[in-house]
Amino acid sequence: VSGEAGGITQHIGAYQVEFEPSGSKEKKKITFLDTPGHAAFTAMRARGAQVTDIAVIVVSAEEGVKPTTVEAIDHAKDAGVPILVAINKIDKENADIEKVKGELAGHGLQPEDWGGKTPIVLCSAVTKQGIPDLMEHIVLMAEMAELKANPNRSAVATVIESHLDSSFGPLATVIVNTGTLNTGDVIVCGLTLGRVRTMMDANGKRVKTVPPTGTVRVTGFSSVPEVGDILQVVQTEKEAKELLEQFKEHTAHNKKHSFADLVSRLSEGKLRQLKVVLKADTQGSLGALQESIGKLATGEVAVKVIHAGLGAVSESDVMMAAASDGIVVAFHANVGANVKRTADREGVEIREYDVIYALLDDLDGLIKGLVEPVEEEVIIGNLAVKEVFLTKRKEQIVGGRVTDGSIKRLPFRLFRGDEQVGTGRVTSLKHVDKDIKEAKEGTDCGMRVETSVGIEVGDRMEVFLKELKKKAK
Numbered sequence: 001v002s003g004e005a006g007g008i009t010q011h012i013g014a015y016q017v018e019f020e021p022s023g024s025k026e027k028k029k030i031t032f033l034d035t036p037g038h039a040a041f042t043a044m045r046a047r048g049a050q051v052t053d054i055a056v057i058v059v060s061a062e063e064g065v066k067p068t069t070v071e072a073i074d075h076a077k078d079a080g081v082p083i084l085v086a087i088n089k090i091d092k093e094n095a096d097i098e099k100v101k102g103e104l105a106g107h108g109l110q111p112e113d114w115g116g117k118t119p120i121v122l123c124s125a126v127t128k129q130g131i132p133d134l135m136e137h138i139v140l141m142a143e144m145a146e147l148k149a150n151p152n153r154s155a156v157a158t159v160i161e162s163h164l165d166s167s168f169g170p171l172a173t174v175i176v177n178t179g180t181l182n183t184g185d186v187i188v189c190g191l192t193l194g195r196v197r198t199m200m201d202a203n204g205k206r207v208k209t210v211p212p213t214g215t216v217r218v219t220g221f222s223s224v225p226e227v228g229d230i231l232q233v234v235q236t237e238k239e240a241k242e243l244l245e246q247f248k249e250h251t252a253h254n255k256k257h258s259f260a261d262l263v264s265r266l267s268e269g270k271l272r273q274l275k276v277v278l279k280a281d282t283q284g285s286l287g288a289l290q291e292s293i294g295k296l297a298t299g300e301v302a303v304k305v306i307h308a309g310l311g312a313v314s315e316s317d318v319m320m321a322a323a324s325d326g327i328v329v330a331f332h333a334n335v336g337a338n339v340k341r342t343a344d345r346e347g348v349e350i351r352e353y354d355v356i357y358a359l360l361d362d363l364d365g366l367i368k369g370l371v372e373p374v375e376e377e378v379i380i381g382n383l384a385v386k387e388v389f390l391t392k393r394k395e396q397i398v399g400g401r402v403t404d405g406s407i408k409r410l411p412f413r414l415f416r417g418d419e420q421v422g423t424g425r426v427t428s429l430k431h432v433d434k435d436i437k438e439a440k441e442g443t444d445c446g447m448r449v450e451t452s453v454g455i456e457v458g459d460r461m462e463v464f465l466k467e468l469k470k471k472a473k
Helices: 004-012 036-046 067-079 097-106 131-144 237-253 259-267 283-294 315-324 337-346 356-367
Strands: 014-019 028-033 055-060 083-088 120-122 156-165 169-178 186-189 192-200 215-221 230-234 273-280 302-310 327-331 350-353 371-391 395-408 411-416 419-431 438-440 444-451 460-472
Touching: 014 131, 014 215, 028 131, 055 067, 055 097, 067 083, 067 302, 067 315, 083 097, 083 131, 097 120, 120 131, 186 215, 186 237, 192 237, 230 237, 237 419, 259 356, 273 283, 273 315, 273 356, 283 302, 283 327, 283 356, 302 315, 302 356, 315 327, 315 337, 327 356, 337 350, 350 356, 371 444, 395 419, 395 460, 419 438
Parallel strands: 055 083, 083 120, 273 302, 273 327, 327 350
Antiparallel strands: 014 028, 156 169, 156 230, 169 215, 186 192, 186 230, 192 215, 371 395, 371 460, 395 438, 395 444, 411 419, 411 460, 419 444
16 A cells, blocks of 8 residues: 555556466466446446456455445456455454355355355455465466467557546556557547557556557547547558548447337347346345346346445446446435436436336336337437538538537438428538537537438538437337
8 A cells, every 4th residue: 555556556547467376487467457446347348348357356354245345246247257356354353254255155256165166365465465376366267268369460459547648648548458559559549549659657667569468558649538448550540540430430320229229129129138227225125126126027038137236326337237238227216417417428227216116017018018119309400501522422521500509410301491302410520620529509510421412502401319218008
């Protein structure tokens, strides 16, 4: 806590150690990714990044399994990551190892010495007892899983932290999944691109190359990438721009699944499991709900509670539902405004209930296909076309002024006078040379659109959003 490691985890969120297993003369490198509060782990999973090979759940021998421990266990289980438990503070007087093992078994982590499959390592961060044993276990689990990467290819890495630095500009901590990352490499990362200017390891030392599993802070991005974004090395800046454009178009067409999409997939038999993050006000209610929900099933679909907890719905609950393509169910549990905004952004449905039977009936109706989606349309804004810059067969670049509402990357109807002459979709938006997510009333913008109708100066574009609402039969 008082040494260098504390500073490392605060500044870079990950660090690498070298370890020589017993009976081997070759040193192994282990990269530890520190995810306090599990927020980074969930955010990365929600964006599709598979970065964690083994989850080490640290439990105090004094305090045992706490709500945050349960959350960490549920995250790792749903991600399908092998779990290793480190029981820490075994040097303390009040340490009760058998009690902790019992609590772990109660959450589905049966210790190996109890006939289960979960490796448990006893250790102390103060006396260093068990630390070599912990690393031996990690190396053994990695060898059993045959985790390998090719260092002789263009690098692919995952962003685990990012921010705007006053000295370095946009900065991201990345972990290299495969290939070797070099200073000077041209990169595409999420919705940004750039060239690797500098790389610094956990000790602040500059490095020029980073092999697989290496973790560094990278500068040289044109804007700040998001946690969970995938960094790819390409050969030229032209290739980077083409790849970025493809990614933008892909994300425009593949928005996060909404609740109605979930309903549709359940109705059509495309989903075998409805995943639920459950929050309740009392332990009694939580236990009763878990048991009742666990019994809900049809021949095709089952309901699985992937995480259950007491108290208000948190942003972490929403992110877990987003990562697992599930919903949040709140029974007498408060849902704050910030949490609702996060749910809207991530496309997660939060269902609030006061009556237990209503909750169970609703979930039962969902999995039996008794809820059908009804489409509703909302007009977002209008734009007057002032300029047509490029016309291809199915793609055009136009400029105009937002006359009311706002313009986003959404479908539109095209009007010439009072007559509708076609439809299309806005795939990208710019203000001057800067990419934007939204152009507001009274502002000018340029846009790339997909449409089969030739747009002319003076046309009006009516941008709309289609929302699927639920309707009980």
